[in-house]
Amino acid sequence: MDEKPVPTLKDVLAARPFVYRYLQPTPLHPYPTLSQLTGAEIWIKHENHQPIGAFKVRGGLVLAANLSAAERQAGLFTASTGNHGQSIAYAARAYGIQATIAVPEGANPGKVAAMRSLGAEVVHHGADFDTAREWVMGVAAEKHGRFVGPTEELLIHGVGTYALEIMESLPDVDTILVPVGAGSGVCATSIVAKTINPRIEVIGVQSAQAPAMQRSWAAGDMVAAEMNTFAEGIATRVPFANTQRIMRQYLDDFLLVDDAEIKQAIVTLLAHTHNLAEGAGAAPLAAAVRYQARFAGKKVVLVMSGGNLALEKLQAILGEG
Amino acid sequence: MDEKPVPTLKDVLAARPFVYRYLQPTPLHPYPTLSQLTGAEIWIKHENHQPIGAFKVRGGLVLAANLSAAERQAGLFTASTGNHGQSIAYAARAYGIQATIAVPEGANPGKVAAMRSLGAEVVHHGADFDTAREWVMGVAAEKHGRFVGPTEELLIHGVGTYALEIMESLPDVDTILVPVGAGSGVCATSIVAKTINPRIEVIGVQSAQAPAMQRSWAAGDMVAAEMNTFAEGIATRVPFANTQRIMRQYLDDFLLVDDAEIKQAIVTLLAHTHNLAEGAGAAPLAAAVRYQARFAGKKVVLVMSGGNLALEKLQAILGEG
Numbered sequence: 001m002d003e004k005p006v007p008t009l010k011d012v013l014a015a016r017p018f019v020y021r022y023l024q025p026t027p028l029h030p031y032p033t034l035s036q037l038t039g040a041e042i043w044i045k046h047e048n049h050q051p052i053g054a055f056k057v058r059g060g061l062v063l064a065a066n067l068s069a070a071e072r073q074a075g076l077f078t079a080s081t082g083n084h085g086q087s088i089a090y091a092a093r094a095y096g097i098q099a100t101i102a103v104p105e106g107a108n109p110g111k112v113a114a115m116r117s118l119g120a121e122v123v124h125h126g127a128d129f130d131t132a133r134e135w136v137m138g139v140a141a142e143k144h145g146r147f148v149g150p151t152e153e154l155l156i157h158g159v160g161t162y163a164l165e166i167m168e169s170l171p172d173v174d175t176i177l178v179p180v181g182a183g184s185g186v187c188a189t190s191i192v193a194k195t196i197n198p199r200i201e202v203i204g205v206q207s208a209q210a211p212a213m214q215r216s217w218a219a220g221d222m223v224a225a226e227m228n229t230f231a232e233g234i235a236t237r238v239p240f241a242n243t244q245r246i247m248r249q250y251l252d253d254f255l256l257v258d259d260a261e262i263k264q265a266i267v268t269l270l271a272h273t274h275n276l277a278e279g280a281g282a283a284p285l286a287a288a289v290r291y292q293a294r295f296a297g298k299k300v301v302l303v304m305s306g307g308n309l310a311l312e313k314l315q316a317i318l319g320e321g
Numbered sequence: 322m323d324e325k326p327v328p329t330l331k332d333v334l335a336a337r338p339f340v341y342r343y344l345q346p347t348p349l350h351p352y353p354t355l356s357q358l359t360g361a362e363i364w365i366k367h368e369n370h371q372p373i374g375a376f377k378v379r380g381g382l383v384l385a386a387n388l389s390a391a392e393r394q395a396g397l398f399t400a401s402t403g404n405h406g407q408s409i410a411y412a413a414r415a416y417g418i419q420a421t422i423a424v425p426e427g428a429n430p431g432k433v434a435a436m437r438s439l440g441a442e443v444v445h446h447g448a449d450f451d452t453a454r455e456w457v458m459g460v461a462a463e464k465h466g467r468f469v470g471p472t473e474e475l476l477i478h479g480v481g482t483y484a485l486e487i488m489e490s491l492p493d494v495d496t497i498l499v500p501v502g503a504g505s506g507v508c509a510t511s512i513v514a515k516t517i518n519p520r521i522e523v524i525g526v527q528s529a530q531a532p533a534m535q536r537s538w539a540a541g542d543m544v545a546a547e548m549n550t551f552a553e554g555i556a557t558r559v560p561f562a563n564t565q566r567i568m569r570q571y572l573d574d575f576l577l578v579d580d581a582e583i584k585q586a587i588v589t590l591l592a593h594t595h596n597l598a599e600g601a602g603a604a605p606l607a608a609a610v611r612y613q614a615r616f617a618g619k620k621v622v623l624v625m626s627g628g629n630l631a632l633e634k635l636q637a638i639l640g641e642g
Contacts, residue, residue, distance in 0.1 A: 032438035051351075271431070309595065
């Protein structure tokens with residue numbers, strides 16, 4: 001395991017110029033009717049308002065800004081059908097770098113179109129995600145290009161800037177609920193918040209239908225688990241070692257919610273905030289509702305990590321209600 | 322008719338400190354897949370990201386900041402079940418002023434709850450909107466309070482700040498498409514854009530099912546019209562004189578779209594941008610699609626004026642598709 005020092009608040013502060021060269025701070029709004037619903041004072045950090053509709057764009061921009069000339073020349077390589085891929089595509093375009101993104105044969109055409117519209121070369125390869133990733137890692141090695149995994153430290157530095165924005169806007173926050181996929185968001189949030197004020201609770205949220213990160217954190221060991229959630233942003237089958245290490249040091253707790261509760265939270269968010277959340281982005285509200293006795297009277301920030309829910313999935317969720 | 326000078330760019334500049342004391346600039350994002358769809362280069366100004374979910378909050382804050390001590394003491398009075406009411410409620414709370422908002426007996430309970438959650442006193446009075454308004458105007462007069470109509474000059478000064486943000490972010494914009502209800506948004510936008518660069522086209526958009534403002538503008542006279550649109554933000558039965566006067570001076574054109582096209586635009590915006598638009602907020606995209614030959618190759622900003630679409634209406638629209 002990699003035992004170099006974990007990222008610090010100083011790294012996040014240093015990442016700010018690279019983020020704000022292209023992005024502006026996202027709003028943190030209070031929602032009185034959600035407060036009435038949950039008994040906590042609910043604020044939402046709107047990372048769904050980012051240009052790619054998700055927080056990850058902050059990390060991609062910091063990574064792209066810190067490449068060597070040779071790396072810029074050889075290009076960025078990754079495998080993703082989700083927000084990570086869009087983040088790398090967005091950042092590569094901002095810096096005039098070629099991005100190659102591998103996806104499995106059956107990848108969602110809407111997401112492929114979104115990445116292509118950002119200028120990325122999207123290559124279909126293999127029947128599943130692991131095959132696509134292994135293939136593109138090989139291509140990157142051959143071309144001396146930079147493969148970008150989803151939990152790299154520079155990405156954590158970048159996404160930590162949303163946590164700094166929370167601390168600036170609402171310094172007396174009690175609890176921050178963060179969805180956990182690969183873990184870059186929750187690691188960055190806990191590093192920033194706990195360093196500035198150790199009394200702030202930072203809590204991860206994952207679906208009980210894909211609890212690998214939660215079980216690994218609870219066990220203090222690397223534990224794979226079933227992965228049956230509809231919420232792709234928090235659908236992790238195999239835990240990531242570097243983010244687990246940070247979470248063990250900084251995270252206060254890690255809650256599970258059911259997919260059905262996440263779907264209900266998507267509907268509640270549409271009705272009360274008129275924002276479309278993807279499953280990951282709605283998981284914090286699902287936790288605030290399910291565990292509401294625990295948060296009563298507290299000032300709680302829900303990180304709406306992204307809004308990239310496909311129209312067909314939304315229609316299905318509204319139809320089930 | 323009131324013949325005092327119309328608002329100017331200078332008034333909008335002077336309003337900025339009152340707006341940014343409470344709000345931050347909203348994003349203006351490009352949407353490459355919508356550009357592919359329409360043949361224009363599409364950018365969206367996200368006023369749906371405001372704390373009340375609509376641009377009008379900018380105006381309310383400027384009005385509240387400029388009250389006399391006696392007016393602050395006596396309170397604000399208005400009639401609205403929509404974004405204007407929420408704007409006044411938000412601004413009144415920000416300045417510690419009592420707001421009284423009259424609504425008709427059958428008013429949407431969700432919107433009433435939203436205004437109450439902002440601290441406003443919401444009073445049900447009469448069977449329709451006009452009755453509610455007349456009643457609250459009487460109460461305001463009796464209490465020497467300030468009744469706030471939807472097209473007051475201070476409101477126009479405030480909402481013009483979104484147009485200034487567009488000019489700062491995208492100075493080479495060709496065309497700005499703005500939905501028209503009472504007309505404060507389109508007046509503010511045209512004053513700002515045409516003063517800075519007369520070559521920018523500013524175009525109003527209304528539903529063909531509620532064309533009073535468009536017909537009045539085209540006729541150069543005050544013309545009432547049927548009002549059958551589902552899109553309450555652009556549902557104007559009787560035109561407003563002061564905004565018509567400004568529109569005649571500044572506006573380049575005024576387009577009509579059908580309700581069915583607006584509903585389709587709501588679905589397209591959800592699919593491509595993952596933002597929920599209310600009918601008014603989707604009308605500009607409907608115009609960019611319907612009149613696409615006219616905008617081919619141009620840099621077009623669509624003002625997404627608000628996102629306050631009720632969940633039941635969204636479900637109905639998705640069900641029709």
